[in-house]
Amino acid sequence: xxxxxxxxxxxxxxxxxxxxxxxxxxxxxxxxxxxxxxxxxxxxxxxxxxxxxxxxxxxxxxxxxxxxxxxxxxxxxxxxxxxxxxxxxxxxxxxxxxxxxxxxxxxxxxxxxxxxxxxxxxxxxxxxxxxxxxxxxxxxxxxxxxxxxxxxxxxxxxxxxxxxxxxxxxxxxxxxxxxxxxxxxxxxxxxxxxxxxxxxxxxxxxxxxxxxxxxxxxxxxxxxxxxxxxxxxxxxxxxxxxxxxxxxxxxxxxxxxxxxxxxxxxxxxxxxxxxxxxxxxxxxxxxxxxxxxxxxxxxxxxxxxxxxxxxxxxxxxxxxxxxxxxxxxxxxxxxxxxxxxxxxxxxxxxxxxxxxxxxxxxxxxxxxxxxxxxx
Numbered sequence: 001x002x003x004x005x006x007x008x009x010x011x012x013x014x015x016x017x018x019x020x021x022x023x024x025x026x027x028x029x030x031x032x033x034x035x036x037x038x039x040x041x042x043x044x045x046x047x048x049x050x051x052x053x054x055x056x057x058x059x060x061x062x063x064x065x066x067x068x069x070x071x072x073x074x075x076x077x078x079x080x081x082x083x084x085x086x087x088x089x090x091x092x093x094x095x096x097x098x099x100x101x102x103x104x105x106x107x108x109x110x111x112x113x114x115x116x117x118x119x120x121x122x123x124x125x126x127x128x129x130x131x132x133x134x135x136x137x138x139x140x141x142x143x144x145x146x147x148x149x150x151x152x153x154x155x156x157x158x159x160x161x162x163x164x165x166x167x168x169x170x171x172x173x174x175x176x177x178x179x180x181x182x183x184x185x186x187x188x189x190x191x192x193x194x195x196x197x198x199x200x201x202x203x204x205x206x207x208x209x210x211x212x213x214x215x216x217x218x219x220x221x222x223x224x225x226x227x228x229x230x231x232x233x234x235x236x237x238x239x240x241x242x243x244x245x246x247x248x249x250x251x252x253x254x255x256x257x258x259x260x261x262x263x264x265x266x267x268x269x270x271x272x273x274x275x276x277x278x279x280x281x282x283x284x285x286x287x288x289x290x291x292x293x294x295x296x297x298x299x300x301x302x303x304x305x306x307x308x309x310x311x312x313x314x315x316x317x318x319x320x321x322x323x324x325x326x327x328x329x330x331x332x333x334x335x336x337x338x339x340x341x342x343x344x345x346x347x348x349x350x351x352x353x354x355x356x357x358x359x360x361x362x363x364x365x366x367x368x369x370x371x372x373x374x375x
Contacts, residue, residue: 026067026068027063028063028064028067028097028318028324029070029094029095029096030051030069030070030071030097030098030099030100030315031072031090031094031100031120031122032047032048032073032311033073033076033083033087033090033100033111034047034073034076034102035077035078035079036075037075038079039078039228039230040078040230042229042257042301042303043103043104043126043228044076044078046300046301046304046307047101047102047103049292049295049296049300049304050300050303050304050306050309050310051073051100051311053292053308054308054311054315055069055071058312064315064318065318065319065323072090072094074086074101076107078104078107080109081110083108083111084110086102087115091120097329098120098121098123098314098318098326098329099120099121100124100310100314101122101124102127103125104127105127105129106129106174106175106176107127108124108127108132109127109175112124112136113135116136116137119138119330120138120326121138121140122140123140123141123142123333124139124141124143125141125142125143125306125307126143126306127141127143127176128145128146128180128252129146130146130179131175134350137330140347141352142306142309142310142345144352146176146179146180146183146251147183148357149273149357150182150184150185151184152273153180153226153249153250153251154183154184154188154191154193155187155191155373156249157184157193157222157247158192160359161222162221163193163220163221163247164193164221165193165194165220166188166193166195166222167197167215167223167224168184168195168197168223168224168226169200169211169212169215169223169224169225170201170227171201171227171228171231172201172202172203174228176253177226181198184224184226188224196215196218197215205231208234208235212235212238212242213242222249223247224248224249224250225249226251226253227253228253229253229259229262232250232259233262233263233266233267234262236267236270237263237266239266240265240266246269247271248267248269248270248271249270249272252272252273252274252302253272254272254360255301255303255360260362260365268362268363268365269362270361271360272359272360273357273359273360274358275305275306275342275355275357275358276358277358277360278300279369280358284340284341285341302342305342306342308341309340309341309342312338313336313338313340313345314333320335340355343356356372356374357373358370358371
């Protein structure tokens with residue numbers, strides 16, 4: 001073989017190897033994960049849009065560390081096994097330097113150990129289960145955790161709604177819903193409230209009337225239902241059919257435009273804890289809402305806002321780290337003090353953000369900002 005030909009072959013191989021590494025000079029490789037298909041597809045679509053918007057803005061300003069950002073986004077389908085496969089691919093094949101994802105706690109708990117073992121820093125936009133960041137020191141989140149969300153819900157139910165007796169119904173196969181149910185129960189009873197029904201249902205259930213009948217017979221002032229929007233809407237409809245007219249309260253899993261489409265008038269007089277409201281008058285929020293509407297012709301939900309925040313927090317950490325090394329980025333994340341759409345974000349010792357929460361009411365078929373609760 002001629003020397004020049006050999007030189008070309010070696011150059012091509014080296015170039016391919018160099019670019020394939022997360023720290024290659026041509027681009028910064030960022031992983032994204034969310035359920036863009038499956039039962040929680042609206043969550044994944046919003047998440048993908050939020051990350052894409054943040055990446056586009058960074059690239060328009062020159063990228064990060066002088067590199068354009070390339071996003072590799074994987075669909076976890078809301079399934080833990082699929083999520084583990086996506087995380088593995090992002091790290092081993094796509095060679096990403098950091099990951100923003102995923103949405104559902106049960107899937108994040110399957111992917112986080114893979115990122116931790118590979119020392120690839122990741123930040124979940126919306127996984128609120130307390131166990132997520134306990135996986136390891138490379139795992140962060142942009143949302144508040146279930147104990148705080150459940151506590152906020154209990155305070156609102158007892159103090160603002162005046163509910164002294166509550167019934168709970170949750171998905172026993174979902175770490176997110178179990179965590180919220182337990183946190184609500186603990187705080188509500190501490191306040192002096194009485195849990196008169198604590199019922200579980202299997203994942204995939206569509207008929208909740210047996211559990212609801214048991215609860216409603218005890219005449220609760222309020223129902224606490226911390227499921228995802230599909231189940232929440234069905235539970236609300238069936239509760240109304242059984243004669244329950246009181247308020248129904250839940251967590252951020254209620255946040256989807258599909259909620260009202262499925263639940264109709266049954267979700268009136270329903271409330272849920274959430275991470276942000278597009279009605280918040282802070283300039284950073286209104287600027288985000290305006291840009292999102294222009295880009296996607298839709299109002300951004302909390303999933304989009306938190307994904308946007310998470311991507312910005314991660315890229316800001318890379319910028320402050322001054323390099324793409326996972327350990328350096330992890331350490332930069334620890335020192336985060338970032339003004340995000342969902343509020344000012346700093347991290348505690350367990351890599352959970354210290355931030356505020358809002359209460360959203362479903363009124364006249366629309367999400368309406370009710371109040372803000374500070375930590």
